[in-house]
Amino acid sequence: xxxxxxxxxxxxxxxxxxxxxxxxxxxxxxxxxxxxxxxxxxxxxxxxxxxxxxxxxxxxxxxxxxxxxxxxxxxxxxxxxxxxxxxxxxxxxxxxxxxxxxxxxxxxxxxxxxxxxxxxxxxxxxxxxxxxxxxxxxxxxxxxxxxxxxxxxxxxxxxxxxxxxxxxxxxxxxxxxxxxxxxxxxxxxx
Amino acid sequence: xxxxxxxxxxxxxxxxxxxxxxxxxxxxxxxxxxxxxxxxxxxxxxxxxxxxxxxxxxxxxxxxxxxxxxxxxxxxxxxxxxxxxxxxxxxxxxxxxxxxxxxxxxxxxxxxxxxxxxxxxxxxxxxxxxxxxxxxxxxxxxxxxxxxxxxxxxxxxxxxxxxxxxxxxxxxxxxxxxxxxxxxxxxxxxxxxxxxxxxxxxxxxxxxxxxxxxxxxxxxxxxxxxxxxxxxxxxxxxxxxxxxxxxxxxxxxxxxxxxxxxxxxxxxxxxxxxxxxxxxxxxxxxxxxxxxxxxxxxxxxxxxxxxxxxxxxxxxxxxxxxxxxxxxxxxxxxxxxxxxxxxxxxxxxxxxxxxxxxxxxxxxxxxxxxxxxxxxxxxxxxxxxxxxxxxxxxxxxxxxxxxxxxxxxxxxxxxxxxxxxxxxxxxxxxxxxxxxxxxxxxxxxxxxxxxxxxxxxxxxxxxxxxxxxxxxxxxxxxxxxxxxxxxxxxxxxxxxxxxxxxxxxxxxxxxxxxxxxxxxxxxxxxxxxxxxxxxxxxx
Numbered sequence: 001x002x003x004x005x006x007x008x009x010x011x012x013x014x015x016x017x018x019x020x021x022x023x024x025x026x027x028x029x030x031x032x033x034x035x036x037x038x039x040x041x042x043x044x045x046x047x048x049x050x051x052x053x054x055x056x057x058x059x060x061x062x063x064x065x066x067x068x069x070x071x072x073x074x075x076x077x078x079x080x081x082x083x084x085x086x087x088x089x090x091x092x093x094x095x096x097x098x099x100x101x102x103x104x105x106x107x108x109x110x111x112x113x114x115x116x117x118x119x120x121x122x123x124x125x126x127x128x129x130x131x132x133x134x135x136x137x138x139x140x141x142x143x144x145x146x147x148x149x150x151x152x153x154x155x156x157x158x159x160x161x162x163x164x165x166x167x168x169x170x171x172x173x174x175x176x177x178x179x180x181x182x183x184x185x186x187x188x189x190x
Numbered sequence: 191x192x193x194x195x196x197x198x199x200x201x202x203x204x205x206x207x208x209x210x211x212x213x214x215x216x217x218x219x220x221x222x223x224x225x226x227x228x229x230x231x232x233x234x235x236x237x238x239x240x241x242x243x244x245x246x247x248x249x250x251x252x253x254x255x256x257x258x259x260x261x262x263x264x265x266x267x268x269x270x271x272x273x274x275x276x277x278x279x280x281x282x283x284x285x286x287x288x289x290x291x292x293x294x295x296x297x298x299x300x301x302x303x304x305x306x307x308x309x310x311x312x313x314x315x316x317x318x319x320x321x322x323x324x325x326x327x328x329x330x331x332x333x334x335x336x337x338x339x340x341x342x343x344x345x346x347x348x349x350x351x352x353x354x355x356x357x358x359x360x361x362x363x364x365x366x367x368x369x370x371x372x373x374x375x376x377x378x379x380x381x382x383x384x385x386x387x388x389x390x391x392x393x394x395x396x397x398x399x400x401x402x403x404x405x406x407x408x409x410x411x412x413x414x415x416x417x418x419x420x421x422x423x424x425x426x427x428x429x430x431x432x433x434x435x436x437x438x439x440x441x442x443x444x445x446x447x448x449x450x451x452x453x454x455x456x457x458x459x460x461x462x463x464x465x466x467x468x469x470x471x472x473x474x475x476x477x478x479x480x481x482x483x484x485x486x487x488x489x490x491x492x493x494x495x496x497x498x499x500x501x502x503x504x505x506x507x508x509x510x511x512x513x514x515x516x517x518x519x520x521x522x523x524x525x526x527x528x529x530x531x532x533x534x535x536x537x538x539x540x541x542x543x544x545x546x547x548x549x550x551x552x553x554x555x556x557x558x559x560x561x562x563x564x565x566x567x568x569x570x571x572x573x574x575x576x577x578x579x580x581x582x583x584x585x586x587x588x589x590x591x592x593x594x595x596x597x598x599x600x601x602x603x604x605x606x607x608x609x610x611x612x613x614x615x616x617x618x619x620x621x622x623x624x625x626x627x628x629x630x631x632x633x634x635x636x637x638x639x640x641x642x643x644x645x646x647x648x649x650x651x652x653x654x655x656x657x658x659x660x661x662x663x664x665x666x667x668x669x670x671x672x673x674x675x676x677x678x679x680x681x682x683x684x685x686x687x688x689x690x691x692x693x694x695x696x697x698x699x700x701x702x703x704x705x706x707x708x709x710x711x712x713x714x715x716x717x718x719x720x721x722x723x724x725x726x727x728x729x
Contacts, residue, residue, distance in 0.1 A: 058406065058408055058409050059409030059412075059413075061409075061686070061687070063406075075319065077236070077320070078236040078318055078319070078320050078321075078330065078370075079318070079370055079371070080371060080372065107406075107683075108681050108683050108684055109401070109403040109404070109405065109672070109680055109681050109682065109683045110674060110680050110681065111398070111403070111405065116371070116373055118373075118375055120374060120375055120378070120410050122409075122410075122413060144218070144379070146375060146378045146379045146382065146414075147378070147379075147382040147385070147414070147417055148382060148385040148386060148421070149417065149421060151417075152378065152410070152413065152414075152417075154375040154379075178409055180374070180408070180409060180410055181374075182373050182374050182375045183373065183374045183408070184371070184372055184373050184374075185372060185374070186372065186398065187369055187372050187377075187395045187396065187397075188395060188396060188397060188398045188399060188435075189297075189298070189336045189369075189394065189395050189517060190394050190395055190396055190399075190433040190435055190436055190515050190516045190517040190520070
């Protein structure tokens with residue numbers, strides 16, 4: 001739906017009372033200072049930047065994201081919501097998250113992502129009939145199959161960076177065709 | 191209504207998850223093929239609207255708002271150009287109205303208890319984390335209107351004496367509110383739900399517009415589409431319909447970065463039908479995006495103020511006359527796909543694409559950007575092959591000889607390493623010579639993979655050329671400055687085997703020279719073109 005020329009509706013970002021409030025609280029994509037020095041393309045230099053970087057596997061490809069300390073995602077309500085990260089008494093952003101919350105991460109274009117929990121694993125085709133044993137062997141709890149062929153599964157993990165780490169570990173075992181975090185991402189209604 | 195306590199809910203939801211895990215995908219929600227009107231389950235704890243837990247009363251007779259639905263048959267009743275429509279009413283008279291074909295709306299909430307939607311409803315699934323999956327996926331705040339409007343355009347019931355008619359008004363409607371959570375798992379689940387019986391999945395959503403950024407869809411999404419086209423509908427393949435987007439900047443105050451649907455990873459996925467919009471004047475709306483992946487258009491608003499938009503269902507059992515964008519044109523094409531499959535249920539997903547493209551109506555015939563490809567088909571950067579023509583498509587479907595499904599599709603893939611410096615203002619090119627080893631005589635679509643290391647990827651203009659014999663140049667990316675919603679300059683993303691889809695070579699033979707040209711069209715940043723690939727699919 002194209003409500004107006006300037007208004008992009010980012011769905012699912014939004015557990016807020018009104019659309020206006022949602023737009024107001026939507027964290028902006030990471031802006032760069034000028035053409036030629038986009039933030040997302042800057043190589044990590046300072047320790048803080050390196051610590052903020054993470055990677056994940058998008059199928060066979062390794063992709064980089066960085067943690068945005070200014071925002072947190074909350075998955076405890078009827079819909080996901082994003083909110084400014086609470087500041088500590090010293091004025092710095094708090095790194096502690098409540099259960100059901102996730103860090104906000106940004107991809108190379110600055111678009112936000114977050115981790116509501118769960119890892120999506122895709123079995124090797126030859127393993128489809130052996131899913132239960134595969135999961136049990138790795139100590140995984142399957143939540144549901146995501147396709148009628150029962151090849152792609154959502155397995156349990158807590159929200160936040162733990163699910164990113166689990167996805168990477170599972171991918172690197174080679175026991176699945178792929179393992180990716182169950183990302184939350186904004187999608188635009190058209 | 192059967193309210194459940196928080197404690198019971200906390201117990202039941204994990205149990206349902208385990209049952210689903212044991213029973214396979216699509217095991218929860220209501221997917222039995224019917225909706226029991228005596229067992230309507232609602233969750234209203236966190237809901238701004240109060241719904242009666244009862245089916246709306248049935249009715250019969252003419253649809254009172256049908257005359258306002260100019261997109262079904264435009265006789266000039268709303269102004270504009272008579273004949274600018276999707277010819278749905280003509281299709282109905284020649285065929286059924288979608289009976290026996292399941293069409294799923296993957297969106298945010300859908301008012302499944304709406305008087306004009308409930309009669310066609312056969313399945314739903316609620317993805318809200320705080321409710322059970324088998325509760326109706328109803329809107330619960332005043333902004334939650336999109337899915338209800340989309341569903342009405344494709345699937346509102348006709349002949350019930352109420353409201354409007356969808357393009358396929360007797361289709362079996364399924365409603366999945368996967369965008370409520372917008373998680374990768376829920377979207378993938380919805381795109382494969384009831385895969386054996388779901389023929390068409392309508393998706394009026396995509397990547398954010400007017401940024402110009404390369405937005406990846408992700409492997410989970412691509413696998414869902416690939417598997418759905420391969421295994422869906424018992425091997426005939428599901429039809430996935432998505433919007434080209436509303437990222438055009440015509441008439442916009444600067445800064446605005448015009449989008450191109452080739453920057454949107456969702457509609458570059460093989461198998462996706464990418465849908466543009468055409469206004470009541472027969473022309474591209476102000477917000478139209480070009481894209482080599484655009485196949486056909488549906489109708490929508492013009493993008494200008496006070497011009498006719500689309501009449502459809504609205505929340506709280508109401509109707510609206512202002513629905514717009516490619517969200518509106520997409521369910522029209524999905525509805526036509528359902529009519530095509532009702533006319534000939536043995537058609538594959540490839541057949542449906544081919545029928546829609548080759549029967550499309552050439553709108554805006556005077557526009558100089560219409561070109562003719564090697565196969566003699568007229569194609570346009572914003573209109574694809576034109577506006578979908580339901581009557582012609584249904585007629586063609588009846589006698590169409592199937593080209594087969596995914597397993598019968600031929601693919602030829604070529605990958606080339608390239609070490610070309612990308613310097614400001616310069617153009618470089620590379621050619622792949624497709625020889626007799628590729629047996630594809632009629633292309634259906636091509637995928638172009640592109641890799642470059644560049645400090646600002648938005649500098650690059652990328653074009654695909656075929657010279658012998660000549661075929662229209664395909665613009666895949668334009669030089670641009672990408673901006674976020676605040677207007678600040680941002681990275682446009684990276685070309686790390688970015689896949690562009692093009693449908694513009696439809697029905698051409700594969701053999702011959704394919705040349706990719708890359709121009710660094712903006713000052714300041716430089717880089718290296720490292721590789722590209724060409725995957726041709728067809729028969």
